[in-house]
Amino acid sequence: MLLKRLTIHLSLAVGLGQVEGSIWPAPAKLQTGDKVLFIDQTLSITYNGEFVRWCSFVNPSTSHRHKDQHDLGQIAKDTLNIQLPYTYGYTPAPGADYNSKEIVQAGVSRTLSAIFHKNLVPWMLHDKHADFEPDLYASNGRVTALHITQTDTDDEESPYTALAGEIDESYSLVLAENGMTRIEAETSVGVLRALESFNQLFYQHSSGNAWYTPLAPVSVEDAPQYPYRGLMMDTSRHFFPVKDILRTIDAMSWSKLNKLHIHATDSQSWPLEIPSLPELSAKGSYARGLVYTPQDLQHIHEYAIHRGVQVILEIDMPGHSGAIALSYPELVVAYNKLPYHWWCVQPPCGGLKLNDSRVDDFLDTLFDDLLPRVGPYTAYFHTGGDELNKNSSRLEENVGTNDTAVLQPLLQKWMDKNLARVRSHGLVPMVWQEMPLEWNITLGDDVVVQAWLGGSTIKDLVSMGHKVIDSDSNFWYLDCGRGAWLNFDNGAAYETFYPFNDWCSPTKSWQLIYSHDPRQGLTEDEAKLVLGGEVPAWSETIDSANLDMVLWPRASALGEVLWSGRIDPATGENRSQFDAAPRLSELRERMVARGVGAAPISQLFCSQSSPEECAFLM
Amino acid sequence: MLLKRLTIHLSLAVGLGQVEGSIWPAPAKLQTGDKVLFIDQTLSITYNGEFVRWCSFVNPSTSHRHKDQHDLGQIAKDTLNIQLPYTYGYTPAPGADYNSKEIVQAGVSRTLSAIFHKNLVPWMLHDKHADFEPDLYASNGRVTALHITQTDTDDEESPYTALAGEIDESYSLVLAENGMTRIEAETSVGVLRALESFNQLFYQHSSGNAWYTPLAPVSVEDAPQYPYRGLMMDTSRHFFPVKDILRTIDAMSWSKLNKLHIHATDSQSWPLEIPSLPELSAKGSYARGLVYTPQDLQHIHEYAIHRGVQVILEIDMPGHSGAIALSYPELVVAYNKLPYHWWCVQPPCGGLKLNDSRVDDFLDTLFDDLLPRVGPYTAYFHTGGDELNKNSSRLEENVGTNDTAVLQPLLQKWMDKNLARVRSHGLVPMVWQEMPLEWNITLGDDVVVQAWLGGSTIKDLVSMGHKVIDSDSNFWYLDCGRGAWLNFDNGAAYETFYPFNDWCSPTKSWQLIYSHDPRQGLTEDEAKLVLGGEVPAWSETIDSANLDMVLWPRASALGEVLWSGRIDPATGENRSQFDAAPRLSELRERMVARGVGAAPISQLFCSQSSPEECAFLM
Structure with a gap:
């Protein structure tokens, strides 16, 4: 279904110069392609030119959702096992000053932990028994680097005490076909928003320790409508x-x-x-x-x-x-x-x-x-x-x-x-x-x-x-x-x-x-x-x-x-449930994979189908 | 609140010859007292005169809900921790014949596991910070024995293939003031029903490894209205x-x-x-x-x-x-x-x-x-x-x-x-x-x-x-x-x-x-x-x-x-929410303690109060 949907969006994209990917909430501007890029843990990451270390917040002995690799049947069963203990990630030392680098570093760690340890094999977003996964052995590209640039310096006080709207949450994110990713934002909060969008581009592959996005190249320009x-x-x-x-x-x-x-x-x-x-x-x-x-x-x-x-x-x-x-x-x-x-x-x-x-x-x-x-x-x-x-x-x-x-x-x-x-x-x-x-x-x-x-x-x-x-x-x-x-x-x-x-x-x-x-x-x-x-x-x-x-x-x-915003800038009309429902279903599955017991919004048949198949058509 | 409720019921009991305890669903006939009896794991249990061994289905290393004994604050927090993995208890060998003794034995094990390992300290059923627990050091009696008598022999086939109503589910349960408990039922299914009622009489004490019922003596005669x-x-x-x-x-x-x-x-x-x-x-x-x-x-x-x-x-x-x-x-x-x-x-x-x-x-x-x-x-x-x-x-x-x-x-x-x-x-x-x-x-x-x-x-x-x-x-x-x-x-x-x-x-x-x-x-x-x-x-x-x-x-x-039945035989009228709500709140808390994520039916204030305090009185 994801691929079907992308096809629809890609064909729309010709006219509109913009496509929707799987990111929730929908970015202000998003362009995605149909190239597969794999990602692995050797990814090089920098923040304002400095190398960023990241660490997993998941205990490896309990973390692996999909222990029995290469068995999609076991994976599908595991997906429905929501008993995984929630991992809370980084907490700053009590009373520590606001430290932009530490915050970005922790955000990177949470993002990569989610990609590598709390991700989903998206069988529930495709037709029953569909062959939806990229070929692991094809000569696919890789995401090689994630370069984060924060263009302004955070005021140590302001992220805590800023009034609504005083902190710029905008960001841009470019994942090039050659695997180079660049995030740019004015504030560390903007970087966190970008990292969450980055996370939502990736899926786990059923055939081993492999993760990929089917959406490269990706280009996002994003900022909120309301503070x-x-x-x-x-x-x-x-x-x-x-x-x-x-x-x-x-x-x-x-x-x-x-x-x-x-x-x-x-x-x-x-x-x-x-x-x-x-x-x-x-x-x-x-x-x-x-x-x-x-x-x-x-x-x-x-x-x-x-x-x-x-x-x-x-x-x-x-x-x-x-x-x-x-x-x-x-x-x-x-x-x-x-x-x-x-x-x-x-x-x-x-x-x-x-x-x-x-x-x-x-x-x-x-x-x-x-x-x-x-x-x-x-x-x-x-x-x-x-x-x-x-x-x-x-x-x-x-x-x-x-x-x-x-x-x-x-x-x-x-x-x-x-x-x-x-x-x-x-x-x-x-x-x-x-x-x-x-x-x-x-x-x-x-x-x-x-x-x-x-x-x-x-x-x-x-x-x-x-x-x-x-x-x-x-x-x-x-x-x-x-x-x-x-x-x-x-x-x-x-x-x-x-x-x-x-x-x-x-x-x-x-x-x-x-x-x-x-x-x-x-x-x-x-x-x-x-x-x-x-x-x-x-x-x-x-x-x-x-x-x-x-x-x-x-x-x-x-x-x-x-x-x-309620209005889709591409059409000038209210956003449609047809566009939102599949993305919200996917977000829900991501939430469950990340340990939050979100409720299903529809039948499993519907998350596996196109929005029109579970619609009242008049 | 529990004590308040009991008081109400006990005073009604004078007229009606019957009181409600905490058992859900309400037994056909129930009489309870106000004596405290403690229960411990040395309890002697027999089934048709033979000694019954029981075993806990809970891994002791993870089972103990209330690790930090003597600290009601910690216990209250633990109560809200519903992440305890569910324990599924006894499963018969595939294709095994129906064996009444094995079934009763497994039922006893589940019941005692629930009493000793998945029970609740019922702070949520009493006024805030009330002193609701019996004195651990008073000369309370103990439940000394549980004697189970099955008065008829199960047909090996019938528990599987019986039509609705063909199996007698009735039972009687007497917990005497001297701590002797007798269960009598025609079938092993009746025994299981009695054991569940027995379980619902007991609470965990906050002050150590102690469990008690405040309702002795108890007398139950019970059978279902619908098969x-x-x-x-x-x-x-x-x-x-x-x-x-x-x-x-x-x-x-x-x-x-x-x-x-x-x-x-x-x-x-x-x-x-x-x-x-x-x-x-x-x-x-x-x-x-x-x-x-x-x-x-x-x-x-x-x-x-x-x-x-x-x-x-x-x-x-x-x-x-x-x-x-x-x-x-x-x-x-x-x-x-x-x-x-x-x-x-x-x-x-x-x-x-x-x-x-x-x-x-x-x-x-x-x-x-x-x-x-x-x-x-x-x-x-x-x-x-x-x-x-x-x-x-x-x-x-x-x-x-x-x-x-x-x-x-x-x-x-x-x-x-x-x-x-x-x-x-x-x-x-x-x-x-x-x-x-x-x-x-x-x-x-x-x-x-x-x-x-x-x-x-x-x-x-x-x-x-x-x-x-x-x-x-x-x-x-x-x-x-x-x-x-x-x-x-x-x-x-x-x-x-x-x-x-x-x-x-x-x-x-x-x-x-x-x-x-x-x-x-x-x-x-x-x-x-x-x-x-x-x-x-x-x-x-x-x-x-x-x-x-x-x-x-x-x-x-x-x-x-x-x-x-919808009708309360004591009054001849429809059962009242005032009687049902506190017992259903209690059942819900028991379910959570036993690892099932049942939803609350009301505010915590209401489960701590009398039904009239959370009622629309006209």
Whole structure:
């Protein structure tokens, strides 16, 4: 099928001067040929003229996916064995300075480990029993060298603390027919993006220790359409071990996603260790051990930045903060009040008080502890602000009403102080859309607003001059469609909520995620304020057991919309599922080969066929 | 939370003479107390008076979930580490006779391995940081002995070839306060059911090598409501390695499910090796190696029967058989014809011809090869019969029409011959509902009909005198709600199928699965014809990567409906989600601890709380 597809693209290429290869997300410009080049581990690699050493991150005794060489049958079976332990690769020493050479070197090591140890024999991308592999004994060329040139010097601070768009992620990649490969990029992040594209050109051969690309010569010119391409994990509704977060960061980088938003705390639990407020996690975590220590947090930040991903921490407030009541009950209203729907949208209820100086003292202490520890590693800090419930303020002794006329000025004052705290630590605040749109809170132009309710939200926010992140729940909520997690006793609740869907059912399929254009209906000036988007994965029914398959490859569909744009520049039209589906199937197989349990997007028959064979043709 | 729940049940127990423990599915009669009994590996075990040796199926070097004893924090982290390799336990020697003692012995070994090596410290079932564990140093009693009595002798043949209902699965289990345990059952299958209930009484203690039940004394009298409690895997749309099937069989036995229906072939692929027709799988499989050999099939049958599960193989025909065209094109109409929806419901199309003696010859050869190999291991053989498309017969040279008046008599003749083939090999045929209901095919009273279209289907079928299996797709299709797997090109198809749901969206939540009563609206006599039900997992978007979390624990919800009945005998009302949710959460945690990646059904906060705290109260 790959060869069929290439034939189609090559014939199109005559007219369009551009072809699609297998790279996801689609590069801005890509030309590929049909020559086979093999690659082996003697490849010579340089970075700005200096020789680069690389090392495999895989234990050779366990790494070899395809032990029984020359047996495609065994290989096909091995492909479906996804029990291979995930290898996490290089982690910088804690607190080490940003070192461009070290980062490129580690990126090269990850790339070559993926090519040589975690690659796929792509039988699932070709017709059943097709003879799809190049002849190992023909006089094929070889990839002889990979020369990497970084044309500018990284600012040691900026990769950590750059605002969206401040780091140039563009790159060029040329793999010549003679086997010489050149990567050029302004920044080390650009080099990492190029290396991932390079990786995606190669396959494993079934007949021994051989790897090849069938696409030479290759020429790529690439840069993202949006600077903010994010994914949100929710560590409050379920706790995720650090390794789940690290693995997710790796997988993000494979789809050129660059922002990991961690919704760290909520009413359900407080897993974040705050040394100056130790009771918060000691009492608010689900169990001892299910906490992120300051060292964990630093590790996550550094691991991420070394993969071109910036981590943004969220402490959701003033709603969604009930877990604080387990250690500081005096600061919180309505903790776990029943029936929950009188006081909030989800049990357990609980919000910080709006008119209480003890809350100010608490937040001063919290932010003075936490923000200096995240400030060196990120540009943003998210203060939440979604779904604040008016009724719960009726229970606050110094408020005692749900009257917006009373609550709004209190909240404005509360938010002014809170945003000032964030800014005082050199961070840019982010908030959910309800603060400006529902509560009419004046925020300041620096604040980035995350929109999730769809409809005219984006337009409304950019009209107010806000920078915006699109997380439209009608398109981009990965958690939707998994069924209700609430219990409904026999009787009225049962009848009302039958057949027990979740609130944002149905599932957002990859096609639906792919269909959404965050710039739709905006003027050119308005569109500039849309920094990008983010797929949230609220974790009501997601934990370690099913994380990978909920996220992937659907988050990759967002990756392409935001990196490559919804519009295909070659046609001026929306990108087609016919072009995307085979490439996304291939990416999914690469992810599984690399140890991430992404879900299949279609039947195996369909990944082996042309997109038209699994299409509804009208 | 567990203790809270027990308190509620114990107080109810005063009135009802019965309490619920943590056993899933709920036993017909269960009484539990609140005494703690520890259990250790010196336990004395007998079977019909003879001493039983047991051995652990876990490699001690890798098995220990909780290496760092006495550290609940480490234990909580370990709980979320689901990468533990699955251990498959005892497999009988190929072709060995049914040996009741061997089977009980292996069942005991699996049970004690689960208690001592794959158990859970149930922190996730109690309030955050609650002091839920019994005092290790108090003068607690111990479980001293497990005496198993089988009151009847197994017929060596019958556990393999028994019809639904012919094997008595009932048992009694008494765990006395003095630590003496007695299991009594008529058959070895009944003993296996009792051992699984016994297992579910125990937890691991965090403070060392200690395990306990907090529920002594325990008294169980149990028997199933329905004899057929099934799950269907589809090995044609994706291939599943044998180990996925074996692991699924183990997990089924944990929920007392007893029928594994393997939808073995379809138009997408033919993974079943047929030695006398070797081209079928050589050309019809997705890749060399992705086949089930005769040895694999025998292994699956024997592995299953030793866990009280009977395997039923389906070769779907005359529709859904396109993959045969890859080796025998002359037997098939409309293979992979486009646009597919003119010729069938799903690509690739393809069906066996209805009026061609070559098809008869082929089926004679196929069945003469296959059926003698499954006959010794099962009572049933499923010949499919769903979604036969009339248009495709227009392409058959000896038919040439889609006129039902012509097709129906041809199909009746075709089915008569086919059912005769099955019967001649001593097997009972099963078919999908379309044969009698859509095509008015006369089948014979022995044939079991599988209903999937809901509505009045069950009533219609039992009124005709058919024995029925309920697989209502509105309730029991596990594959629904995962998004479309078809591609929709820009234009008319895109507009028509936006937002790209699958045909049976949304997801069937555990609550919806649990809500369905296959006997609803039937007279007592009609209800007797409902043998049970089955949850199908059609595998368009399911493969090894996500199998476990699609199946589990939702298939367990079916397990309770069919074992325990939709009606709670204590109340005469439908069972409540308030009773079921905590037990299902606990079962899910047990499944994860035992190495099956079941999905969470709710927030961790909810599994730690009482059902009312995560309920919509009206």
